[in-house]
Amino acid sequence: MGLLERLRKEWFILGIVLVIAVARLEPAVGVKGGPLKPEITITYIAVSAIFFNSGLSLKTEELTSALMHVKLHLFVQIFTLVFFPTAIWLFLQLLSITPINEWLLKGLQTVGCMPPPVSSAVILTKAVGGNEDPPCLVSFLELSWDEISLKQQSSQMSGSERVPEARAAAIFNSAFGSFLGIVITPLLLLLFLGSSSSVPFTSIFSQLFMTVVVPLIIGQIVRRYIKDWLERKKPPFGAISSCVLLMIIYTTFCDTFANPNIDLDKFSLIIIVFIIFSIQMSFMSLTFLFSTRNNSGFTPADTVAIVFCSTHKSLTLGIPMLKIVFAGYEHLSLISVPLLIYHPAQILLGSLLVPTIKSWMVSRQKALKLTRQPKAPVKV
Numbered sequence: 190m191g192l193l194e195r196l197r198k199e200w201f202i203l204g205i206v207l208v209i210a211v212a213r214l215e216p217a218v219g220v221k222g223g224p225l226k227p228e229i230t231i232t233y234i235a236v237s238a239i240f241f242n243s244g245l246s247l248k249t250e251e252l253t254s255a256l257m258h259v260k261l262h263l264f265v266q267i268f269t270l271v272f273f274p275t276a277i278w279l280f281l282q283l284l285s286i287t288p289i290n291e292w293l294l295k296g297l298q299t300v301g302c303m304p305p306p307v308s309s310a311v312i313l314t315k316a317v318g319g320n321e322d323p324p325c326l327v328s329f330l331e332l333s334w335d336e337i338s339l340k341q342q343s344s345q346m347s348g349s350e351r352v353p354e355a356r357a358a359a360i361f362n363s364a365f366g367s368f369l370g371i372v373i374t375p376l377l378l379l380l381f382l383g384s385s386s387s388v389p390f391t392s393i394f395s396q397l398f399m400t401v402v403v404p405l406i407i408g409q410i411v412r413r414y415i416k417d418w419l420e421r422k423k424p425p426f427g428a429i430s431s432c433v434l435l436m437i438i439y440t441t442f443c444d445t446f447a448n449p450n451i452d453l454d455k456f457s458l459i460i461i462v463f464i465i466f467s468i469q470m471s472f473m474s475l476t477f478l479f480s481t482r483n484n485s486g487f488t489p490a491d492t493v494a495i496v497f498c499s500t501h502k503s504l505t506l507g508i509p510m511l512k513i514v515f516a517g518y519e520h521l522s523l524i525s526v527p528l529l530i531y532h533p534a535q536i537l538l539g540s541l542l543v544p545t546i547k548s549w550m551v552s553r554q555k556a557l558k559l560t561r562q563p564k565a566p567v568k569v
Contacts, residue, residue, distance in 0.1 A: 202533050204435045212442035219443030221517070227440040232396075232516070235433050236509040237404040242433075243505075244408015245419065246426035261491050262365065268476060268499040269305055269366055274377050277301035277468070284464075290457035292520045295382055296527035297464065299511060302377035303528065304370025306503040366498070370506055371401050378514050396513050430505055437508050438529070445522035453523060465531050469538050472500045489553040493546060497539060504532040 196203065212219060219225050278301070281294050375393055412419065476499045479485070480492040487495065507528050515521045 201431050201435075204431070205438060205529060208435050208439035209442050212439050213446050216443040216446035219440040220447045221444065223443070225440065227443075231437055231440050232512065233400055235436055236400045236512065239430050239433050239505060239509060240401050241404035241408040242426055242430050244405040244410075245412050245424075247409065247412075258491075260486060261495065264480070264487075265305075265495060265498045266366055266369065268495075270302075270369060270373050270377070273472065273499075274298070274301035274381060276472075278381050280468075288456070289460055290454060290523065292523035293453075293457050293461050293526060295520075296524040297461070298381050299378060299507070299524055300465075300502055300527050300531050302374050302381065303502040303507045303510075304366040304374060305498050305501050306505070370503065370510075371397060374506070374510055375514055378510075393514055397510070400513070401509070434505055434508060437512060438525075441508070441512065441522045441525055444519070448519050453526075458526070461527055462530055462534075465527060465534050466538070469500060469531075469535060473538070473542070476500060489550045489557070493550055496546065501535050501539075502528065502531055504528060 217223055219227055221228050225231075277298055281298060284294055285291075375397060379393075473496050476496050477492060480487045480495045508525060511521065511525055511528070515524060518524075
């Protein structure tokens with residue numbers, strides 16, 4: 190793969206680095222009260238635009254095929270929104286006695302409170318499942334970078350085994366988890382981080398309702414009337430949300446660099462990167478072991494959806510939500526750093542594990558198929 194093609198595929202990650210660098214050079218442009226007026230353009234317009242775009246792109250009709258798989262959905266949602274944040278909280282009690290930056294540790298807790306994305310979990314599930322259809326899944330509350338980076342792998346790893354039920358389960362759990370996250374994530378943030386938020390509880394939910402729920406509903410209503418046009422033209426929903434998200438990240442770091450009292454040591458950052466990769470590997474292993482136990486009731490296709498949906502976290506929902514919950518908080522950017530690291534890390538690990546998980550799933554399906562075949566009668 191040529192350098193230019195690699196840069197094109199990873200434009201969003203490069204964009205994050207670029208906007209942080211620009212914020213470092215000229216933070217006055219994006220600070221609160223600056224020329225960009227982020228207290229209006231970002232807090233209200235940009236966040237609302239992301240979720241209106243999400244409402245337009247969400248194909249609710251694709252979720253009906255997975256509604257009846259209650260056990261799988263309960264496992265994913267409980268693991269993502271209950272076990273994950275609780276386990277992180279317990280782990281952070283041990284890390285609190287270390288010299289790691291306390292705001293980065295709080296950022297790890299916010300990662301645990303986030304709901305799953307759709308495109309990364311769904312496309313990795315699709316790649317493992319070997320579905321030969323073109324990658325036409327529309328992202329909900331997540332980034333086009335995921336799809337661009339994984340699209341080629343999904344097509345290259347196509348096989349004869351088709352498991353659309355795994356993809357449907359991934360779509361349902363990721364979308365449903367994102368809906369739950371609109372309500373549950375702020376509650377979890379306030380529960381685990383307590384008084385860290387400088388915004389009253391009622392103000393948080395009223396702003397969430399106006400900038401997240403209302404645009405999402407309006408987007409779905411508009412979609413009903415222009416559905417045929419959307420299917421025909423296929424607008425770049427993910428790329429639009431990504432560009433808006435880069436603006437939000439830019440203004441967040443402008444506030445950081447404009448504050449001379451905030452400092453980030455390299456030791457803490459390196460340790461956080463190591464911890465994030467360790468958490469992802471541990472939780473992916475844990476979900477795999479739980480879902481493959483005897484009498485678990487999950488098929489190999491279910492396991493694929495569980496491993497990816499239970500351990501991935503949404504950056505597109507997470508950053509705007511942190512912006513709302515921690516509005517005006519001087520350490521917001523430091524709290525955001527672990528989520529900004531977790532996002533590319535989950536794509537990298539997932540991409541590396543696709544061949545291994547695919548090989549396991551195919552062999553497991555063949556073994557199950559052989560055990561279910563009736564034995565030929567023995568001739569006397």
